[in-house]
Amino acid sequence: AQSVTQPDIHITVSEGASLELRCNYSYGATPYLFWYVQSPGQGLQLLLKYFSGDTLVQGIKGFEAEFKRSQSSFNLRKPSVHWSDAAEYFCAVDVGGYGNKLVFGAGTILRVKS
Amino acid sequence: GAGVSQSPRYKVAKRGQDVALRCDPISGHVSLFWYQQALGQGPEFLTYFQNEAQLDKSGLPSDRFFAERPEGSVSTLKIQRTQQEDSAVYLCASSLDGYNSPLHFGNGTRLTVT
Secondary structure: OOOEOOOOOOOEEOOOOEEEEEOEEEOOOOOOEEEEEOOOOOEEEEEEEEEOOOEEEEEEHEEEEEHHHHHHHHEEEEEEOOOHEEEEEEEHHHHHHOOOEEOOOOOEEEEEEE | OOOOOOOEEEEEEEOOOOOEEEOOOOOOEEEEEEEOOOOOOOOOEEEEEHHHHHHHHOOOOOEEEEEEOOOOOOOOEEOOOOOOOEEEEEEEEEOOOOOOOOEEEEEOOOEOOO
């Protein structure tokens, strides 16, 4: 069955430090992959997506993610974290073939310390 | 407003009551999705509409859950005879055409069944 694993429930980083959030997926075909961010009481906002082509994708707010087929991973990175990045981050894979029937991971809560 | 609007924001229901949750998608968006997000989990797909047609309802957990979008715009998710396990945040999302166009999420309705 299709699934997404985010191994880290919580991560705390210092403001200005680099960030990497891990995501592993299980999906038989070529995956469509996504990262979303959710602030408390808010809906999800799309950070970036991978459909095909260049395996390093750029997103909003200075985030990027790299698709590694051999590792079934799609890790999210940011070189310098800002306090406003504190939120919950979700990795997702499309299972409907049309880019929007998503299976989400359980999320990683990012805390930023000053 | 230009975003996806959901109402009510919060709903408390006694076990056995019926509830109706409303979603106003972004004007002109053809596709509409419902997701269920339990506490501490990622969202889970419930159902998908393209215009007024419900094309996928594979995620609805039981026949107590029913969704409609009669005129291809506003959608209502109805839960009959609510149970405690129905307590969750229900997220609505819309997209321009459902085919790889990005999802825009509402802020959700938090349902608590007592």
